Amino acid sequence: MDINVRKRSQVQVIQLRGPLRMGPAVDGLRQTLEEALRNRETRIVMNLSEVPMVDSSGIGLLVQFLALIKKQGGNIKLANPSKFAVQTLRLVGVLKLFEIFDDDDAAVESFA
Amino acid sequence: MPAESSGGPENTALTELLDRSVPADPVAIAAVVDAISETLARLEVPEQKRFEVALAVQEALANAVVHGCGNDPSKQVRCQLKSDPQGRILISVADPGPGFSPDLVPDPKGRENVYADHGRGVYLIRQLMDEVHFERGGSEIQMWKY
Numbered sequence: 001m002d003i004n005v006r007k008r009s010q011v012q013v014i015q016l017r018g019p020l021r022m023g024p025a026v027d028g029l030r031q032t033l034e035e036a037l038r039n040r041e042t043r044i045v046m047n048l049s050e051v052p053m054v055d056s057s058g059i060g061l062l063v064q065f066l067a068l069i070k071k072q073g074g075n076i077k078l079a080n081p082s083k084f085a086v087q088t089l090r091l092v093g094v095l096k097l098f099e100i101f102d103d104d105d106a107a108v109e110s111f112a
Numbered sequence: 113m114p115a116e117s118s119g120g121p122e123n124t125a126l127t128e129l130l131d132r133s134v135p136a137d138p139v140a141i142a143a144v145v146d147a148i149s150e151t152l153a154r155l156e157v158p159e160q161k162r163f164e165v166a167l168a169v170q171e172a173l174a175n176a177v178v179h180g181c182g183n184d185p186s187k188q189v190r191c192q193l194k195s196d197p198q199g200r201i202l203i204s205v206a207d208p209g210p211g212f213s214p215d216l217v218p219d220p221k222g223r224e225n226v227y228a229d230h231g232r233g234v235y236l237i238r239q240l241m242d243e244v245h246f247e248r249g250g251s252e253i254q255m256w257k258y
Binding site: 019021022023024052053055056057059060061063064066067084087088091092093094097 | 137138139141142145163166167170171174177178220221226227228229230231232233235236239240
């Protein structure tokens with residue numbers, strides 16, 4: 001999985017490409033989110049448009065860090081999640097935990 | 113909710129499409145999941161069905177690696193993909209572990225579990241597949257997609 005991080009208007013935008021599943025993908029995203037927390041970057045947009053699969057370990061990671069970041073007054077917002085990512089998050093009852101936007105711009109602006 | 117009693121569609125006349133034994137390692141099982149997706153794509157299985165099967169296989173193999181093999185890559189997990197003349201798909205995943213009781217898996221949609229970082233794999237499998245059977249005390253799962 002490719003993980004691309006950039007900063008826009010004090011918001012960290014994380015673009016993922018590839019399946020988010022147990023192994024290097026989940027481990028890599030965990031490191032990225034841990035680093036964000038260490039740097040007190042708690043306004044995060046995660047673009048899931050090119051993520052064709054999110055497995056249960058990926059879901060666990062997303063909700064775990066959503067809770068941690070919300071405790072610090074921040075949020076993880078999803079930008080343009082793929083239809084299969086949406087289906088999976090809905091299936092396990094966690095889709096409602098996330099704010100979802102059509103694209104990065106809308107998600108970033110929502111933090112203003 | 114799929115049935116979980118033993119049985120399932122008639123097991124005769126199944127065509128074996130794939131049979132892989134791989135180390136209990138996340139990268140190795142990902143390759144099996146991708147190989148199954150590619151096999152189903154060659155058979156012109158619709159994208160939605162391919163996605164549901166692939167995610168269920170990913171979860172079954174991940175359970176086998178973590179719970180059946182204790183994340184020990186010296187152990188092996190086996191995955192078989194078969195189809196019947198009606199186009200129904202059977203996937204079996206087996207590990208050398210002691211098994212588990214699927215009835216003890218908590219409801220991941222329960223309020224107390226919604227932020228949990230684990231515990232959704234078996235639930236997802238049950239939602240994605242049409243029939244799920246646990247064999248050999250839970251160390252083998254057989255999953256049907258119609």
